[in-house]
Amino acid sequence: MNQSKPAAGHAPAASDDAWLTAADEIVAAGRRLDRHGWVPATAGNISRRLPDGRIAITRSGCHKGFLTPQDVIEVDLDGLATIPRIRPSAETRLHTDLYRRILPEGAVIHGHSVAATVLSMHEPDRRSSDGSWDAIEFSGYELLKAFEGQDTHQASLHLPIYDNDQDIARLAELISPDLGKCPMGYLIRGHGVYVWGRTMDMALARLEGLEFLLACVLERRKLESRP
Numbered sequence: 001m002n003q004s005k006p007a008a009g010h011a012p013a014a015s016d017d018a019w020l021t022a023a024d025e026i027v028a029a030g031r032r033l034d035r036h037g038w039v040p041a042t043a044g045n046i047s048r049r050l051p052d053g054r055i056a057i058t059r060s061g062c063h064k065g066f067l068t069p070q071d072v073i074e075v076d077l078d079g080l081a082t083i084p085r086i087r088p089s090a091e092t093r094l095h096t097d098l099y100r101r102i103l104p105e106g107a108v109i110h111g112h113s114v115a116a117t118v119l120s121m122h123e124p125d126r127r128s129s130d131g132s133w134d135a136i137e138f139s140g141y142e143l144l145k146a147f148e149g150q151d152t153h154q155a156s157l158h159l160p161i162y163d164n165d166q167d168i169a170r171l172a173e174l175i176s177p178d179l180g181k182c183p184m185g186y187l188i189r190g191h192g193v194y195v196w197g198r199t200m201d202m203a204l205a206r207l208e209g210l211e212f213l214l215a216c217v218l219e220r221r222k223l224e225s226r227p
């Protein structure tokens with residue numbers, strides 16, 4: 001059994017193993033993201049929805065490479081902290097929208113890698129017919145098989161890009177209708193990527209696969225732009 005101290009933002013009972021496990025998963029995921037350089041400064045956030053429906057998420061303003069279980073707080077489905085005066089991440093609503101709409105249990109990860117940021121600000125490969133999103137298109141990569149439902153590199157998948165917005169509720173409203181149609185996750189322009197999975201390991205694998213593909217696209221564009 002895990003012996004970590006209870007999270008201050010949640011104050012679980014000492015026997016709340018499910019919460020302590022979720023907090024430890026979030027702390028470990030933060031360290032892994034930091035090793036890759038995907039969560040610079042205090043950027044990014046990580047959450048976990050427990051089987052009983054509770055949502056654990058990183059609090060605002062902490063570096064994800066140096067998290068402790070006390071940096072993990074509980075929020076409700078509206079993204080509000082269950083304990084007053086504890087401030088969740090500004091982007092909590094983007095996590096809770098995923099839990100509300102398509103992920104009854106699982107994990108959501110948001111990172112700010114160089115490749116995701118740069119590519120989201122360049123010419124897109126594709127645009128939606130109604131102009132609500134641009135996208136980066138991936139095809140021919142063996143690693144496409146890392147995404148659920150893909151069993152061949154001959155598939156073509158797209159990663160939608162939404163314009164950044166400091167009004168997170170408005171941004172969530174824009175993205176929400178598309179969530180079931182984003183097998184790779186989604187990008188926010190000039191900002192970062194959101195991925196999710198039914199477990200933390202699945203979300204991390206998806207993020208690693210996606211970041212690898214984004215790095216490949218970035219390298220190829222650099223080669224193609226050489227005279």
Ligand SMILES: [Zn+2]
Nearest residue numbers: 044091110192
């Ligand atoms: Zn962010």
